[in-house]
Amino acid sequence: ILNVEQSPQSLHVQEGDSTNFTCSFPSSNFYALHWYRWETAKSPEALFVMTLNGDEKKKGRISATLNTKEGYSYLYIKGSQPEDSATYLCASGAGSYQLTFGKGTKLSVIP
């Protein structure tokens, strides 16, 4: 059974600040690490799927890194905007169709 942990549970940042949060996961049997953004009343939106140790991915102001040997991934948001307010979920799939999710990090960007 995988145990995916995310921190912090929630955070508030001022508009324009950069921020980051962490996802940790068991490094054994690693297959893929997924990041989703989930805005209230909408569908969770896939941000990144990461598979290789040392991988870095970027989408606009959002980027992510992956360390499969130590079992963690960071998500970075540069110059946060109010529309970035959402819950950010990470999920690990250890070679399985099942995704095991963390509890999420709830980000609030204050205008």
Add this chain to the structure above:
Amino acid sequence: GAGVSQTPSNKVTEKGKYVELRCDPISGHTALYWYRQSLGQGPEFLIYFQGTGAADDSGLPNDRFFAVRPEGSVSTLKIQRTERGDSAVYLCASSPNSSPNYNEQFFGPGTRLTVL
């Protein structure tokens, strides 16, 4: 194209009642998944369909929960004798049979179930 849709978006029911939650996956996606997110938790796996068959139902919490996908497209999650602890957001996701992106799953907006 159209994404995954779920109906209803909200369902309020009384303890002991029967409910059905519906999921329409992305057209052509053969894999379909149900997850449940309880308050303060991340989404938890319930069941996985490949085509019409339930390939893995190990996440269903007990025999009050059942899901079907009779034609390999729309799926219905059925909960009998609902309990207050069943209150949660029920998420559905789908993916192509041969996902090139390591099982990337596409989610619907969820159904928020409240059992009074």
